[in-house]
Amino acid sequence: MDRAKTTSSEGSIGSDFLQLDVREAPPGGLADWLAGQLRAAVADGRLPVGGRLPASRVLAAELRVSRGVVTEAYQRLIDDGHAEGRGRAGTVVVAAPVLPPSPSPTRFSASRVITPLPGAEVFDAVRAVPARIDLTPGVPDLTAFPRAAWLRAERAVLDELEPSHFGYGDPRGAPSMRLAVSRWLARNRGIRVDPGEIIVVAGVAQALTLVGEVLRQHGVRSVAVEDPGSLGARQHLHHCGLATPPVPVDDDGLVVSSLAAPAVLLTPAHQFPTGVVLGGSRRRELLRWAAAGGIVIEDDYDAEHRYDRAPVPAVRSMLPEVCYTGSVSKLLAPALRVGWLLAPPRFFPDLVAAKRFADLGNPVLAQLVLARLMETGELERQLRVVRGRHRRRRDAMIRALASALPSAVVHGAAAGLHLTVTFEGEVDDVAVAAAALAEGVKVQPLSWHRQLPGRPGLVLGYAARTVSEIEEGVAVLGALVKSP
Structure with a gap:
């Protein structure tokens, strides 16, 4: 084995990263041009202080120039103090040019x-x-955030993964994740659902966008929303081209008798932003409205976080025709971008297609780790x-x-x-x-x-x-x- 070759190339930054193209060099000025490109990369941070330059023979081969051109360019960086030759450790960036100070930022208004x-x-x-x-x-x-539990679960998942798991998966989500979600919803929200009826989504925001797109395909042009109600949710529906007529909220929740649109989005377990719960009589009204053809979209907003009252069941537990969505954003972290969407059979195939063409499905590794946390009781x-x-x-x-x-x-x-x-x-x-x-x-x-x-x-x-x-x-x- 050529130990010097292994040491000098391992961990270095290749010419493909810098997008070097020798055709841009002036005739007879290859070394000057290359030295200038490297200085620019050091100045703008593409080659950070402490970073190792590619081995001269590797860079020469990639650029299809003589090795002498590269060694001369490196020497110029060494001479002007930007780099330092360290024998078998290669040529290392040791200093960046001093840039003029940026203008003071304008104080925000x-x-x-x-x-x-x-x-x-x-x-x-x-x-x-x-x-x-x-x-x-x-x-x-x-x-x-349970970092230790997440790391344990991630290590366990990686130990068990087959190579095939790293390929493209089902746009509905990993089977183990959908199974874990079905059990989580049964335990915590009173919802009985087959794992095959669940779509794993990138949070409630994506769920609303997918539902909005599919409703438009089915001829729906407006979705009623609670008032007061989430500005963010309205914005997602508007982005789908849907109107959002307001429906008042009082101490008993959404005033169902005021519904006039073909569909409604509501947060019945803990209304945002008032915090009221959709009362029993209003729930019965909503069920009658849905039975007459109304479309209910339930955002189970932060339903897990309760302090002074018994758990309130999801509307979806009483009415399987509800489009139901939830996530772990309020339980673990919004950055995970993991949620779930349940939908009635008439919308389900179109929602799966919308998810497929949106992103081919959520990242699988995070799903598998989260599924393990759900199944082992760590999430509870x-x-x-x-x-x-x-x-x-x-x-x-x-x-x-x-x-x-x-x-x-x-x-x-x-x-x-x-x-x-x-x-x-x-x-x-x-x-x-x-x-x-x-x-x-x-x-x-x-x-x-x-x-x-x-x-x-x-x-x-x-x-x-x-x-x-x-x-x-x-x-x-x-x-x-x-x-x-």
Whole structure:
């Protein structure tokens, strides 16, 4: 074995990475051109400090030039201090050119991020703004992600995988994942479903997009939504070309008697953002409406997180014709992008086709790891851990609100990951949220989630913040609301 060859080429960056094309070099200036290309790659970070250049003979062969051209170019980098020759370790980048300082960034305008009529990009814009206290709703405690359990499950899965598992799979999802989801839903949501009827999706967001596309194929042009109801969900439906007529929500949930559209999207277990539960009489009304031909889309939004009440069964457990969707975003982490979609037979083949052409199916490895966590009981253990932590943070936010905003009405405390507060009088919730963002505190104005007139308010996530952060953030809100 040529040990020098093995050492010099292993771990180096080949010319294909830099996209070098010797046809761009001027006649008779190959070494100058190559040295310039390498300096540029060091300057813009493609060749990082500490990175090893390809062995001269390897790069010469790839570029189809003499080895002397490459060694001369390397020597020029060494001479000007960008690189250093280290014998068998090769030629290593040791310094980058000092670039002129970037102009100071313009201080962001909170009022341009938090606007009365937010566009489709608003959530991306808000996430991009740094804040010392982020009370954005819908985010679990990301520090509680079960890293050790995930790594154990991942190692076990990799030990058992056959080579065929690394190929393209069923667009509906890995069979073991669909089986695990069917058992999870039976245990936790009272839903009995065959694994073959489940489609694994990239979160509820993708589920809504797939359902919206298929409903349009079936001639549906509008999907009624709760009011107040999720701005993000409305945006996904609008992207599919669907209208979203609002239906009022009161203390008993969606006012079913106001439904006029052919389909409805609702969050019956823990309504977003008010936190109310769809009452028994309203559920019976909804079943009658569906029996008459209405299409029900159920987003089982953060239904696992309950503190002061018994579990509320999913509507899908009572009505198999429901399009049902859920995910692990509120239980583990949104970054996993794993959820599930159940649909009645009349829509199922078209939804599978839509998923196939969207992405050929979710990444399989994450599905297999998550399935193992579900089947071994790790996910239930994780839920018990975060439920206690979230309850303590919810209680801290309720106490802080009572102190800083005693006149505000608190909604949705029995379950979930957020609280909604509403105000009496002339409070501009958009202005308050923008002012809070300027002070380093992120919240969402309730008016973002309304299409109909209603009381102003704020939607406040508590699960991802410590007690002291919650107290400080709510104190900032209290000072802003009381300001003239």
